[in-house]
Amino acid sequence: MxxxxxxxxxxxxxxxxxxxxxxxxxxxxxxxxxxxxxxxxxxxxxxxxxxxxxxxxxxxxxxxxxxxxxxxxxxxxxxxxxxxxxxxxxxxxxxPMEFHPRFANTVKTYEYRIFNRKFPDPTKRLYSFFYHYPLDVEKMQRAASYLVGEHDFKSFCTAKPEVTNTVRTVYSLDLKREDDMITLRIRGNGFLYNMVRIITGTLIRVGGGFLEPEDIPKILEAKDRGAAGETARPEGLTLVKIEYV
Amino acid sequence: MxxxxxxxxxxxxxxxxxxxxxxxxxxxxxxxxxxxxxxxxxxxxxxxxxxxxxxxxxxxxxxxxxxxxxxxxxxxxxxxxxxxxxxxxxxxxxxPMEFHPRFANTVKTYEYRIFNRKFPDPTKRLYSFFYHYPLDVEKMQRAASYLVGEHDFKSFCTAKPEVTNTVRTVYSLDLKREDDMITLRIRGNGFLYNMVRIITGTLIRVGGGFLEPEDIPKILEAKDRGAAGETARPEGLTLVKIEYV
CATH class of the missing domain: 3.30.70.580 (Pseudouridine synthase I, catalytic domain, N-terminal subdomain)
Structure with missing residues (x-):
């Protein structure tokens, strides 16, 4: 065996x-x-x-x-x-026989891709989220910086009864725009249910001017899912890698 | 009207x-x-x-x-x-009523994407051609340089009875590698049937070491489809733009 x-x-x-x-x-x-x-x-x-x-x-x-x-x-x-x-x-x-992929200590990296221009590109539709209003990436990056570190991410997850500890550590959260594609890359020691997609939905609200970067600390403090933005659609999200540390 | x-x-x-x-x-x-x-x-x-x-x-x-x-x-x-x-x-x-999209003077730009590493990435499979043997892009670029300019591309097309003039002008043909993706970008005043895909198939043979860059002038001179490489698969090819000049 x-x-x-x-x-x-x-x-x-x-x-x-x-x-x-x-x-x-x-x-x-x-x-x-x-x-x-x-x-x-x-x-x-x-x-x-x-x-x-x-x-x-x-x-x-x-x-x-x-x-x-x-x-x-x-x-x-x-x-x-x-x-x-x-x-x-x-x-x-x-x-080793004792290796468990989920209960080991890991660093996970996810990417969320937002295709941001007037009309969709059909060849991008399966692997990014199309958003046609202009997004201010610099503002989104400032908002993102408030999420780096150890925080209670209760506002940024869909509740699951079996999950009681909602504190997680985000090691980095970076956004970059290349032509019309905005890529959000996040690394952390674990992610709550829908956490990356809710972070993305919230940063899109910042990028569109509906929230300010300075609202992020208040959303964290609220510990209330209703305070954050929408859960961004699944097709933009990719689990890039899992490092066992 | x-x-x-x-x-x-x-x-x-x-x-x-x-x-x-x-x-x-x-x-x-x-x-x-x-x-x-x-x-x-x-x-x-x-x-x-x-x-x-x-x-x-x-x-x-x-x-x-x-x-x-x-x-x-x-x-x-x-x-x-x-x-x-x-x-x-x-x-x-x-x-204007006299505009004809095909008979006007145009510059067309195509891209062919080759995903070059050991195993396929399923999220790239629909928009690139997967090729797992290592490719020497520098050699492919040298081979490509022989195709730039006005040439008889008879060796690089699938014959069509109605096409008698196989002279075309390639304005530029550039290859770059970003991580595992090699992108070939070609601009010209017109392309024969399967021309970009046969050029790509031939450059892949060069990149894999089955042909030398210096073989390209001989293939052009041969004016024989059999002298060039395979027709590369369709999913790697994208018509990027058509400029009316």
């Missing part, structure tokens, strides 16, 4: 998210089916991040146990010939 | 190309249907570039005549509420 870690990239457009759901096809389900076929035994995987429907990943992480003899580093190649084109394993490696 | 020019962006993934075909849905067909519905008369459009199945466009150009009273510059907004998400009009404007 050995334990294998896989790093997985996927286009979330056609999935109900990472986790198995009754009402749609999940990334986990597709991986488990093809791993089970490949390794000729029932495989159950544990994912690091349960991304939502429509959210993309370049480097989500999962792990599973197997008694199959195939070398762990060959599993990526063998799986990529079987998987649908919208899921690709980037790496497979043997890890 | 007035003549209207439209600039159209589309994701070519789900179309059989620009031009109406018996065996699939074309971009032209979708535009004509929605223009006819919007303007309450039968609209027939003439496109500048008949892009192939799977090829994308950020700025293809088309023109049509209409007796409808809607202001030409409002047609873009009205159409974009009706069109499927993979087609968006970027601009609509009244033009």
């Amino acid at each position: 050995k334990r294998v870690k896989i790093v997985v990239a996927y286009d979330g457009t056609n999935y109900c998210g990472w986790q198995v759901q009754p009402n749609g096809l999940s990334v986990q389900e597709v991986l488990e089916k093809h791993l089970s076929d490949l390794l000729c035994e029932e495989i159950r995987i544990t994912g690091a991040s349960r991304t939502d429907a429509g959210v993309h990943a370049l480097g989500n992480v999962a792990a599973f146990n197997t008694s199959a003899r195939m070398a762990a580093d060959r599993i990526s190649f063998a799986m990529n010939t079987r998987l649908p084109a919208d899921i690709r394993i980037q790496e497979s490696a043997e890890v | 007035k003549r209207v020019k439209i600039v159209v962006a589309y994701d070519g993934t789900n179309y059989c190309g620009w031009q109406v075909q018996p065996n699939g849905l074309s971009v032209q067909e979708v535009l004509e249907k929605h223009l006819s519905d919007l303007l309450c008369e039968e609209i027939r459009i003439t496109g500048a570039s008949r892009t192939d199945a799977g090829v994308h466009a950020l700025g293809n150009v088309a023109a049509f005549n209409t007796s409808a009273r809607m202001a030409a510059d409002r047609i873009s907004f009205a159409m974009n509420t009706r069109l499927p998400a993979d087609i968006r009009i970027q601009e609509s404007a009244e033009v």
Whole structure:
């Protein structure tokens, strides 16, 4: 018996998210089916991040146990010939039996892309959020700076009954504009449910002039989801990488 | 009666190309249907570039005549509420009755994107060509320099019986690598059938070490399609813009 870690990239457009759901096809389900076929035994995987429907990943992480003899580093190649084109394993490696992708200490990096101009570009629509009102990125960056550090992000998450501690640390939160694409990149030690999308929705309100950068500390203090902006749409969000530290 | 020019962006993934075909849905067909519905008369459009199945466009150009009273510059907004998400009009404007999008003098710009690393990124698969052997971009750039200028590109096109003059002028042909994405950008006064894709296929052979940059002049001289490389896949190609000069 050995334990294998896989790093997985996927286009979330056609999935109900990472986790198995009754009402749609999940990334986990597709991986488990093809791993089970490949390794000729029932495989159950544990994912690091349960991304939502429509959210993309370049480097989500999962792990599973197997008694199959195939070398762990060959599993990526063998799986990529079987998987649908919208899921690709980037790496497979043997890890200690006690490795748990979710309960280990990690630094996660997400990107949210906002396509900001008069008319949409159809070739960008699946991997960014189209927003046609002008956005002031400099103001958004100033607002973002208030979110860096350790804070109670209760205002910036969708409540889940099992989550009682809403303090998280954001290591960096940077925005840049390249032509019409604004990319928000955030690194942290963990993210609450919808946290990146609510931060983005709030920064879009700042960029559009509906909030001031100086409102961000008040929103944090409010500890009330109603104080922050909308949950930005899923297609703009990509889980870039998970570092085990 | 007035003549209207439209600039159209589309994701070519789900179309059989620009031009109406018996065996699939074309971009032209979708535009004509929605223009006819919007303007309450039968609209027939003439496109500048008949892009192939799977090829994308950020700025293809088309023109049509209409007796409808809607202001030409409002047609873009009205159409974009009706069109499927993979087609968006970027601009609509009244033009002289004699304007012909294809027979006017133009400078066309195309981009071909090659995603070059070990494993595919599913979020790039629809808008680039995945190639996993290492490519030497510096060599590809040297090879490309032989194609700039006025040449007989007979070796770099798929023959069409009606095309007898295969001399074209390439104004520039530049390659750059950003992380794992190599972008080839080519500007010229006109392109033969499959010309950009055959140039790309040939430069990939150079980048992979199967041809030398110095082979390019010989391929041009051969005036034989068999001397050049493969026709690169359509999904990497985007018609960026058409300038009327």
